Amino acid sequence: MPAAKRVRKGRFITFEGGEGAGKSTQVKRLVEALAARKIETVATREPGGSPNAEELRKALLAGLVAPLGPAAEAMIFSAARIDHLDALIKPALARGAYVVCDRFADSTRAYQGALGKLSEDFIDGLERVTVGDAMPDLTFMLDLPAEDGLARAGARRGNGTVDRFEAEKLDFHLALRDAFKTIAARNPQRCVVIDASRSADDVAADVWRAVETRLLGQKASS
Ligand code: Z5A
Numbered sequence: 001m002p003a004a005k006r007v008r009k010g011r012f013i014t015f016e017g018g019e020g021a022g023k024s025t026q027v028k029r030l031v032e033a034l035a036a037r038k039i040e041t042v043a044t045r046e047p048g049g050s051p052n053a054e055e056l057r058k059a060l061l062a063g064l065v066a067p068l069g070p071a072a073e074a075m076i077f078s079a080a081r082i083d084h085l086d087a088l089i090k091p092a093l094a095r096g097a098y099v100v101c102d103r104f105a106d107s108t109r110a111y112q113g114a115l116g117k118l119s120e121d122f123i124d125g126l127e128r129v130t131v132g133d134a135m136p137d138l139t140f141m142l143d144l145p146a147e148d149g150l151a152r153a154g155a156r157r158g159n160g161t162v163d164r165f166e167a168e169k170l171d172f173h174l175a176l177r178d179a180f181k182t183i184a185a186r187n188p189q190r191c192v193v194i195d196a197s198r199s200a201d202d203v204a205a206d207v208w209r210a211v212e213t214r215l216l217g218q219k220a221s222s
Contacts, residue, residue: 008093008094009093009094009095009096010040010092010093010094010095010096010097010098010099011093011098011099011137011138011215012089012093012098012099012101012134012135012136012137012138013030013098013099013100013101013136013137013138013139013140013211013215014100014101014102014103014104014106014136014138014139014140015027015100015101015102015103015139015140015142016103016104016106016107016110016139016140016141016142016180016183017140017141017142017143017144017149017180017196018144018146018149018173018176018177018180019146019149019150019153019165019166019173020148020149020150020151020152020153020154020156021142021143021144021149021196022142022144022152022196022200022203023102023103023142024045024102025200026140026142026200026203026204026207027043027045027100027101027102028043029200029204029207030100030204030207030208030211031043031100033204033208033211034098034100034211037216039097039098040095040096040097040098041097041098041099041100042088042089042092042097042098042099042100043100043101043102044084044088044089044099044100044101044102045101045102045103046077046080046081046084046101046102046103046104046107047060047061047077047080047081047103048080048084049084049087049088049089049101050083050084050086050087050088051087052080052083052087053080053081053083053084053087056076056077056079056080056083057080059076060073060076060077060080060164061163061164061165062163062164063163063164063167066164069116070112070113070115070116070117070118071112071116071118071122073112073116074108074112074113074116074118074122074123074126075126077107077108077112078108078126078130081104081105081108081130081131082130085130085131085134089101089134090134093134101136104136104139105127105130105131105135106139106141106180106183108123108126108127109123109127109179109183110176110179110180110183111165111176111179113179114175114176114178114179114182115172115175115176115179135190136190137190137214137215138190138192138210138211138214138215139184139187139190139191139192140191140192140194140207140210141180141181141183141184141191141192141193141194142194142196142203143177143180143181143193143194143195143196144195144196144197145177145197146170146173146174146176146177147170148197149173150170150173153166181193192210192214194206194207
């Protein structure tokens with residue numbers, strides 16, 4: 001029997017990158033730009049985005065899963081993702097909305113996969129059973145030097161406490177930047193690398209240009 005056809009009337013856009021790259025800022029800007037076009041848009045984030053996944057987010061960012069190792073951590077991020085996809089992302093795409101998500105499966109591949117030294121087979125398999133054909137239509141990789149991203153995040157945090165990932169050393173964040181660049185290079189149809197060291201306005205302009213060129217000009221696929 002032929003495989004069931006994917007039903008996706010909407011579009012799925014993700015933002016990826018290191019700490020303080022400006023993902024949340026750009027999610028907000030893109031949602032405003034799409035809303036101005038009267039396009040129904042759902043802004044969401046990972047880990048989290050649905051009530052069950054937000055509970056798992058608390059445990060992950062508190063570092064409760066870290067002692068179990070990167071494979072277990074990747075599985076808990078993926079468990080949160082399954083709920084997020086089922087509860088929020090897939091229904092929104094099926095009714096024709098644009099979904100704009102702050103981090104998604106590429107973060108598992110970079111943080112737990114590349115940095116956690118998990119095999120590509122493990123991450124590929126996990127992504128296949130977790131996400132399947134629900135991969136994003138377009139992914140923005142916000143790229144800037146790790147030191148700059150950490151400085152931005154530190155300035156915003158002030159005296160607040162750091163989470164499990166913010167606590168990692170500079171080497172970790174340098175390697176993370178390379179991991180995201182590698183993912184982008186391997187997926188040129190889906191990924192657009194944006195120089196995020198510029199002003200938020202300049203970054204938003206590049207993002208919008210890519211959305212117009214790659215998505216708004218096209219008819220939604222099934
Ligand atoms: N994680 C994982 O390990 N595996 C997974 O599968 C997933 C996630 C899905 C979630 O953290 C953590 O989970 C994340 C990876 C891990 N770890 N880290 N680190 P989070 O959601 O709490 O945080 P984040 O995703 O790293 O984002 P962030 O630190 O909040 O940064 P951001 O969203 O990229 O940046 P921002 O909030 O838009 O901007 C940061 C500051 O810079 C802020 O004050 C802005 O006003 C400012 N900003 C933004 N843009 C600019 C420009 N262009 N110029 C100057 N200043 C700017």
